[in-house]
Amino acid sequence: MPELPEVEVVRRDLEREVVGKRVKSVEADGMRSIRRHHSRKQFAGRLEGKKMTGVERRGKYILVKLEGGDVLVIHLGMSGQLVRSKGTREQMAKHTHVVITFTQGGQLRFIDPRTFGEMFVTELDIVEKEVNELAHLGIDPLENAMSWEEFGRLVASRHAKLKSMLMDQKFLAGIGNIYSDEILWGAGLRWDRMSDSLSPEEIRRLYRAMMETLQEAVKYRGSSLADEQYVDLYGKPGEFQEHHKVYAREGEACRRCRRPVVRQRVGGRSTFFCEACQV
DNA sequence: CGATCTACCTGATGGC
DNA sequence: TGCCATCAGGTAGATC
Incomplete structure (x- = not known):
């Protein structure tokens, strides 16, 4: 589904909506969307208590920087959506796989019917060297201007x-x-x-x-x-x-x-x- | 090196 | 109504 322009729009929206917010709790409905992690607990543990400090994009990947040197990497695959919820009681859409609740209120929800998308947390300084897909990315036409x-x-x-x-x-x-x-x-x-x-x-x-x-x-x-x-x-x-x-x-x-x-x-x-x- | 196929998934749509 | 085939923004890995 989403290519560079769609991912960039979501990045800009995230910059406005989640930067400065602190993660209170994280719920994942299984391992499919967080398959690089060992357990839901381990994934949640790296997010809970952390403040989101910035949002970047590399090709179709979104990088949400976290206080403490970690980064939440998100790829939307073919059918992934990131949707903000103002409260915590709004109806949960079908195929909602990850829900991040902020201490300030509100949630960030990851919805993905076909489950080709994913999220994972890793260290910011190694993400572009050790995560293969990111390490081998070519030039981003909007980020790295070239003649x-x-x-x-x-x-x-x-x-x-x-x-x-x-x-x-x-x-x-x-x-x-x-x-x-x-x-x-x-x-x-x-x-x-x-x-x-x-x-x-x-x-x-x-x-x-x-x-x-x-x-x-x-x-x-x-x-x-x-x-x-x-x-x-x-x-x-x-x-x-x-x-x-x-x-x-x-x-x-x-x-x-x-x-x-x-x-x-x-x-x-x-x-x-x-x-x-x-x- | 490049091209092509398969697999990973769910859901919508159209023909019969 | 059901059944089946086809299609959908992505990517990795095998194979030629």
């Missing part, structure tokens, strides 16, 4: 299809199935163009489309598809889906040339593009 020339060198040094290159978390951190298609439409490039075949002009277009698409998506608070599985911390869906150019628009008119948007299955996933204006 288009630098981007171009990286792109040209690989030999991969553009869509899989954009989605490779070891290369760029945060881009998934929706935004890779939207970026490639913005750049006027096909998903299966090879990364080492681009002209300087095409590299510049790709870089520009990547930055603009991600920034716009954050501005519109992310994309929620028909099932509205993605919502922000306050339970509100995003609005960027209304600005999608190709994703989930099969058969609809391309916003540039009016030809129907095509859907193709690539490696088991849907890819949307315009056959006329992406070359």
Whole structure:
């Protein structure tokens, strides 16, 4: 579900809502969402009594810094949601797996029907070295600004299809199935163009489309598809889906040339593009 | 190195 | 109404 823009929206909401709050108690309904821990007790023990001091993002990972040098790492997977509850008595949504209650009142709830998401606590200074998935993350396009020339060198040094290159978390951190298609439409490039075949002009277009698409998506608070599985911390869906150019628009008119948007299955996933204006 | 498949899960939807 | 297939924002690991 959530890609870089959605995770960034949740990060900003968390910064506003949980920084400065102290954890009073933690409830987990099983081990699935906290599978890296030995026990629920051990997970809760590392959180209880700690104040949350900051919220960062690395690609699709959220890092909630804790007083004392630990960090709560959160990945939302395909269907994970973080939702704030003002009190403790609000109805518990189905598939709520972790509930963090604050001493100041209110809760942070982790809801995840498909359970591909997870949370775990580790030490902040080792998280980017010893947690494999984070250690191998590539450049985060919004966090680590890079020039288009630098981007171009990286792109040209690989030999991969553009869509899989954009989605490779070891290369760029945060881009998934929706935004890779939207970026490639913005750049006027096909998903299966090879990364080492681009002209300087095409590299510049790709870089520009990547930055603009991600920034716009954050501005519109992310994309929620028909099932509205993605919502922000306050339970509100995003609005960027209304600005999608190709994703989930099969058969609809391309916003540039009016030809129907095509859907193709690539490696088991849907890819949307315009056959006329992406070359 | 890159591409492709499977597995991990639940739920919504559409055809018959 | 039920049953079955297909689809859904992610990632890791095996295999070629």
